[in-house]
Amino acid sequence: MATQKKKTEATESVAEERSPIRWGGTLLLMVIGMMLVLGVRAGAGQRLHLSDLLPFLLWLLSTFFLTLMLHWGKYRGSRVLPELILLLSAIGVLVRSRMEGSIEDLTGWRHLVQPLGFVWLWLAWWFSRKGRISNMRWFWPFAFLLSLAILIGLIGLGSQFRGAFYGPGGLTPSELLKVFIPFALAGYFSRNESQWDARPCWHPPWASGLQLFMGWGLLCGLLVLQRDLGLLVLLSLMLVVMLISVTRSWSWGVLLIGAMAGGGWLVLEYVDHGARRLQAWLDPFADPTGSGWQVLQGLSGLYAGGLTGTGLGAGRPDRIPIAGSDFVYAVYGEELGYVGCLLLLFLFGFLLRRCAGVANLQRESFPGLLATGITAVLAVQVLVNIAGVVTLLPITGITLPYISQGGSSIWVTSIQFGLLLGMAEPAVRKSKKRASKRGAKTKK
Amino acid sequence: MPPNPSLDFLQQIFSDAAWPLVASGLRWLFLLGLLWSLFRYQWDTSSNRSRVSLPRLSSFWTFLILLCFGGIAFRQAQWQLMGRHHEAFVSFMQRYDRREFNPAHRIRAGKILDHNNRILVESRVSEKGVTKRFHRYGPTFGHVLGYNDPVYGLTGVESAAQRSLLGQKLESKQDWKALGAEVLDRERFAEGPAVYTSLDLGLQRRASELLGDQKGAVVVMEIKTGEIRALVSHPDYDPNRLYNGLFSGKVPDAPLMNRAITGHYPPGSVFKVLIAASALQNGFKGTYAAPPEGYTNSPANPPIRDHEYYAAKEKGQTWRGYGPMSLSTALAKSSNVFFAQLGVDTGAASLLRTTQAAGLAREFYLWPGSEPTLRVKAADIPDLTDKNPYEIAQFSIGQGDLLVSPLQVAMICAAVANQGVVVKPTLERNAVVQPLGRLCGPQQADQLKWMMYKVVQEGTGRGMKMAELPVAAKTGTAQTGGHQLSHSWFAGFAPVSEPRWAFCVLVEHGGYGSAAALPIARDLMRDALQEGWLKL
Structure with missing residues (x-):
């Protein structure tokens, strides 16, 4: 067994140098999708200009540079992870190019969102690769304080629209919490790891538990004040996953039930028309033209798509309110059908599997927990968003990573992916490699 | 502004006749390409690196995520495919849904x-x-x-x-x-x-023909189950040919209105059936006389008289009135004076109780749900008090502020034939029978049944007498005020011994009940028997 492992590692180091990231298939899909989208646009009597190619060309350029940077930087991690990320970004660009139909949008800054996201991804990768992330652990309390500052600043200075708070330029800086909070938690838990190790939920480390409880209560309070319950649910679920991970005790899963009950109570208590929203989930047909309208229009789109969809570009996202962010999955399902949706689910499944693989690869607790937290955030985002569209869960306003519209969401997801890429190539410690590997095996 | 040349070569491809075919091919190619690249990237066997970055993951997490994805895929299939x-x-x-390509529009x-x-x-x-x-x-x-x-x-x-x-x-x-x-x-x-509806094609068509140009309504319902066999309202409209004017309110006589269930009319003498039921329920066995000077409680109120008085007056004769008579005879002769006294002596509380118990105050729908055009509104029932006997007297002959719909009158007649139990009328075939109320006890209902039979045998409903079909019924002539003719009512059930159908015919401003409504009911029942719609 041991010799076999040695062998795989030996072959690994050889293969690293030789295999560049493959994205030919992704490029082909992009070209086909672009032709389909432009074909529909031309069929509607619109004259095509060079600017219509802009989103695709920008994606092509930025992808090219990203892979080039990864290559030059001698990226040694899993090559499947960046390949799946690129495939996801291509689908996102295609679906979004559909919804930014007007000319102003086409020439506007929106098409720079994904390319800039790749820049963020590259930066995050560069600053976290080869174990550099471990050196930044000292930042964790500041990550928490920054999160609080963002929330307080938003409540004080931000403008309210559709129940949520936005910063200047329609940005949602609170998206940054999806990176900061896993970072802070990972730092906190790795510092207090010995206290939490093997403690079930009925026997928690009281002093440290109280600290955590107070900090979390503060965060939740601010999120409730901000009416951002989607983010609250997202981060709470991530906390549960991290607790299970750090204590290696499944008993923390019962917190899920508490979180769900608390979430339900908060919705009824604090959200405008909370009861109506819950009703729209339980029985959208009770008020089809009111509270159930958005969900039912999304489902109508899915039904219109059927098994194989209407084809890229041929759907009617304008029929669904806020199709771009919350209901992008319905648009995707309308255009690519049930088959396309299954493939997207597979893509997300594989991607999450790879992210979890990055977490399992870590030999130290801090990057391990950070990768776990980021993976949990991504998984919850995917599941909660899609489950909301197909009426398994109520609508929460959580976006679908890399597919939904919204600069903040795409950029923060890029940072998350960048951190994962960086952690996918852990520090090489030639002498200690064996020993630390054995130590890491006990940890989840 | 940077130059923005148009893409003519692409435009040419898309305007080509073959493009739609190519596009549908590309759609499939996209899905296939997605499948291919997804699995090629995932199961990367060209190097062993993937194995290194993919250590064993706790089977619980894998199971949990798979469960979530499976649940989503299943739920989505329920909407998208099924x-x-x-x-x-x-x-x-x-x-x-305004997506014109949605297949739901073709269902x-x-x-x-x-x-x-x-x-x-x-x-x-x-x-x-x-x-x-x-x-x-x-x-x-x-x-x-x-x-x-x-x-x-x-x-x-x-x-x-x-x-x-x-x-x-x-x-x-x-x-x-x-x-x-x-x-x-x-x-x-x-x-x-x-x-499936409970309606009968033949019966409904015949009822509609018989009503003809007259304004009014015909209701026929099964007594035991409440299933409505015919529900006709005239004037009618053609649902195949709707036009804006129909909805503008400028069309005379409101053809969209369903008079049989939403029309509210004074019931006139047909309401005496309910008064009689109330009196019988109170144990009434006595007699009243009907003097020609009629009934009134004060000189300020015009006396309530029997129609024989007016008939004789018209001919220049004088009518001597009726001597003391039983309830049965009074119902057959439809004596207003008798019922005015009977109502006052029975008392406001009893009359109102019976009216309520018979389900006239209840609103219900002819089909499950709450479709407004199938809603049977509660009758307009005045607030009777014993302090105002004249109002009770008017109520007792079906005049005054009392307003009911033809369906409600048919319901009362059905209850008489159904041992006093009021069954909720319905348009559903084989619907669950739902009681709506109780008119009176079974004994009183039986008594009343034979009294109504007497109306047809020797009273105002003599025109209904048919050898082949014994009918029990009651006529009604409801004054509407003004110089127009009275509303003509005729309601009852058939056959008497084993009642099957209750019916009610209303002809607006048709005059006497025996003149306009009765012939329609008679022809309808006779045809129903001949055609086999009504099986004895």
Whole structure:
């Protein structure tokens, strides 16, 4: 067994140098999708200009540079992870190019969102690769304080629209919490790891538990004040996953039930028309033209798509309110059908599997927990968003990573992916490699 | 502004005749390409690196994530692939989804049938592929079945039963097969299941013919089950030919109004049946005389007189009045003076209790749900007090502020034949029988039954006397004020010994009950017997 492992590692180091990231298939899909989208646009009597190619060309350029940077930087991690990320970004660009139909949008800054996201991804990768992330652990309390500052600043200075708070330029800086909070938690838990190790939920480390409880209560309070319950649910679920991970005790899963009950109570208590929203989930047909309208229009789109969809570009996202962010999955399902949706689910499944693989690869607790937290955030985002569209869960306003519209969401997801890429190539410690590997095996 | 040249070469490709075909090929290619690249990237066997970055993951997490994804895929299939079988969903899409390519728009509503499986309404597909509802008998069923029109909306049974007309339940293997075919081949025109009504095609048509140009309503219902066999209201409208003017309110006589259930009329003498039931329930056995000077409680109120008084006066003769007579005789002669006294002596509380108990104060729907055009409104019942005996007297002869619908009168007659139990009328075939109230006890109902039989045998309803069909009934002549003729009522049930049907005929401003309404009821019952619609 041991010799076999040695062998795989030996072959690994050889293969690293030789295999560049493959994205030919992704490029082909992009070209086909672009032709389909432009074909529909031309069929509607619109004259095509060079600017219509802009989103695709920008994606092509930025992808090219990203892979080039990864290559030059001698990226040694899993090559499947960046390949799946690129495939996801291509689908996102295609679906979004559909919804930014007007000319102003086409020439506007929106098409720079994904390319800039790749820049963020590259930066995050560069600053976290080869174990550099471990050196930044000292930042964790500041990550928490920054999160609080963002929330307080938003409540004080931000403008309210559709129940949520936005910063200047329609940005949602609170998206940054999806990176900061896993970072802070990972730092906190790795510092207090010995206290939490093997403690079930009925026997928690009281002093440290109280600290955590107070900090979390503060965060939740601010999120409730901000009416951002989607983010609250997202981060709470991530906390549960991290607790299970750090204590290696499944008993923390019962917190899920508490979180769900608390979430339900908060919705009824604090959200405008909370009861109506819950009703729209339980029985959208009770008020089809009111509270159930958005969900039912999304489902109508899915039904219109059927098994194989209407084809890229041929759907009617304008029929669904806020199709771009919350209901992008319905648009995707309308255009690519049930088959396309299954493939997207597979893509997300594989991607999450790879992210979890990055977490399992870590030999130290801090990057391990950070990768776990980021993976949990991504998984919850995917599941909660899609489950909301197909009426398994109520609508929460959580976006679908890399597919939904919204600069903040795409950029923060890029940072998350960048951190994962960086952690996918852990520090090489030639002498200690064996020993630390054995130590890491006990940890989840 | 940077130069923005137009892409003529792409424009040429897209305007090519072959492009649609190429596009559909590209659609498939996209899905296949996605499948291919996804699995090629995932199961990367060219190097062993993937194995290194993919250590064993706790099987619980894998299971949890797989469960979530599986749940999503399953739930989504329920909407996206099997949405056809969710009635409310199809109904929503047909009403509110504006995607013209949505296959839900091609699902045709099912047929509406009468209780003998004869088609009343069906969906037809025009040459352009547009589905349209078609009423086979035009205006005959217009009020009760309503219309389903993309412009004018939905009413009647079409609206109340729309969900069941569109949806389909997966029950047999065949249904699953059909579902599979629908998912794969979306161009097919699917049709929803048929809905059965309790109506009788022959009876409804005949009733409509007999009513003819007269304004009014005919109701025939099964006594034991409350199933409505005919529900006619004139003037009517053709649900196949709707036009804006119909809804503008400028058309005379309100043809859209269903007089049989939403019309509120003074019932006149037919209401004496309920007064008699109330008195019998109180144990009344006595007699009253009907003097020619009539009944009044003060000189300020014009006396209530029997119609014989007016008939004699018209001929220049004098009427000597009736001596003391029993309830049975008074009902047969329809003596207003008798019933005025009977009502006052029975008391406001008893009369109101009976009216309430008979279900006249209750609002209900002829089809499950809350379709407004099938709503039977509560009767207008005045607040009677014993301090105002004249109002009670007027109530007792079905005048004053009391207003009821023809269906409610038929309900009372059905209750007399049904041992006093009021059954909720319904348009559903084989619906669950629901009691709506109780008119009186079974003994009193039996007494009343033979009293109503006497009305036909020797009283005001003599014209109804038929050798082949013994009928029990009551006439009504309701004054409407002004110089117009009275409303003409005739309501009862048949046959007397083993009652099957209760009926009510109303002719607006038709004059005496025996003059306008009675012949319609007589011809209808005779034809029903001859044609075999009514089986003894």
